[in-house]
Amino acid sequence: MLDSSVRLPVSPRAGRFLVLLGVFVCAACGLVYELELVALAAYLIGDSVTQASVVLSVMVFAMGIGSLLAKRLRHRAPMWFGLVEAALALVGGCSAMALYAAFAWTGDSGEVWAGGSRYLLAVFSLAIGVLIGAEVPLLVVLIQRIRRQDADGAVADVFAADYVGALAGGLAFPFLLLPVFGQLTGALFTGAVNAVTGCALVLGLFGRGLSVRGRWAVLTANVLVLAVLASAAVLVGDFERAARRAVYGADARVAVQTGVQEVVLTGGRKRSFDLYLDGRLRISGRDERRYHRALVAPAMRGPHARVLILGGGDGLAAREVLRHRGVRRVDIIELDAGVVRLARHDPALSELNGHAYRDPRLRVEQAEAFRRLRSLRATYDVVISDLPDPGITAGTKLYSVEFYGLAARVLAPGGRLVVHAGPVSARPRVFWTVEASVRAAGLRTVPYPSPLHISPPPRPLYTSDALFFF
Known part of the structure; x- marks a missing residue:
């Protein structure tokens, strides 16, 4: 039987509102932890679809386990809720740093990380899911202690606040936490908000009904968690620099x-x-010249007065295009203005691209390539697709039949499209899928080999064709 004689410092109506507000905040924090794991795993491991599937499926499974385990904690629900929130704040807040540390220091290659540390991702997903799953049953008990109501009504109220909080967390992660704090600090900040909310709700609203030992347990646990999170926040800058040196080297x-x-x-x-x-x-100074010359040179054998580069904000493909006589205009469509700024102003990168951005024939537009091609009305003799590797899930639509159809639409008569689709030796299925997509868009295809075997380049075909190498 639930204890309905809890003395509250506020009216039952205000107490109910505060509990639902706590549900809202805790749900927002829980979803941020999920999105943080998905984003970090996709960044470190790649293949965002697989990582999202692993994280979300493990978490949903673990939430069911947490709900079952919470049945044993109902008789001391306020104290256990405070301790669960402290544990969730610690695990969720530190998860990003722990995963990044594993990536930086447990191996020298992506294969090592992808093999062993995927288990660490699953462990964090499981732990966070169990703790999130334990929240709702305990919160239902708390809201019923404030005002006795049927179970259906209490569950409906809690779930309504939970879902709205999840919406807030889902929007806050990409539009507030990542831009303002970054991944690591954002996770620590979320953990601090989670701990403060849980502790304040339990001690401020239900503290009179707790034993002295229970109050001290909740307070001590949350203070220690906040101390750990604050210490990590102070050290996060040094941690990121050390981890970056471990990943990328001392230079x-x-x-x-x-x-x-x-x-x-x-x-x-x-x-x-x-x-x-x-x-x-993405670019190695040791061999980028062979890559970009192989990408550009075959497509330039034919009319090339107007050239469109999709991606290529680093200016390296533009450097190769501008070397050819007869080029009157080069347009670059690049999504990331930050890459363009570095290509203009970083001494090493601007020297590598031959200061291409100083050439008056070159114009750059910040836009997403797929969307910009929809509205583009100009035509080009050559279109160069210098985009992320086709094996990266996030860029799938840039290798679709629809994308190549849009690219073909802006080709002048006799124009050529060149696409990087390889390496065929490592990923033959990906390569031939790209080739099939280009053909499905109505273009004839001329595969040609990697820069190591590019001499002599293939003879161009003076119709609308797609050249791509592997």
Whole structure:
């Protein structure tokens, strides 16, 4: 039998409102933890669809376990709710730092990380899910202690506040926490909000009904959790720098969160220069010239007065285009303005791209390539698709039949589209899927090999064709 004689410091109506407000805040924090794990796993491991599926499915399963376990805690619901929130704040708040530390220091390659540390991701998903699942049964008990009502009504009230809080957390994560705090600090801040809310709700509203030992247990646990989170927040800058050195080497010199992705530059000389986007090596000064020449040169064999580059904000494909006589205009459509700023102003990158952005023939527009192609009315002799690797899930639509259909629409008669679709030796299925998509868009295809075997390049075809290499 539930204890209905709880003495409250406020009216039952105000107490009910405060409990539902606590449900709202805790639900928002719980969803932020889920999204944080999904985002960090996709960043560190790649394949965002798989990582989202793993995290969400494990969490939902664990929430069921947590709900069952909470049945044993109902008779001391206020104290256990305070302790559950303290544990959730600690585990959820520190999860991002723990996963990033595992990525940085447990291996030298993505394969090592993807093998062993996927288990760590599952462990955090399981732990957070169990704790989130234990919240709702305990909150139903708390709201019934304030005002006796039928179970259906109490559950409906709690779930309504829970779902609205999840909406708030889902919107706060991409639009507030990531831009303002970043991934690691954002998780720590969320944990602090979670701990303060749980502790304040229990001690402020139900503290009179707790034993002295229960009050001290809740207070001590939450104070210790807040101390850990605050200490981590103070050290997070040093932690990120040390982890970045462990991942990228001691010569990592620029790290920028642009709002689209994290950009890291290492080295200062041409051959030692590397550019990473969201942890993936995108440009290596040791071999980028072979890559970009192989990407550009075959497509330029034919009319090439007007050239469109999709992506390529680093300016390296533009450098190769501008080397050809007869080029009158080069348009770049690049989503990330931060990459363009670095290509203009970073000494090593601007030297590598031959200061292409100083050329008056070059114009850049910040836009998403798929969306911009829909509204583009100009036509081009050459379209160069210098986009993220086709194996990255987030860029799938940039390798779709619809995308190539839009690209074909802006080709002038006799124009050429060139696409990077490889490597065929490592991912033959991906390569031939891209080739089939290009053909389905109505273009003839001319596959050609990697830069190591590019001499001599293939003969161009003077119709609307797609050239792509592997």
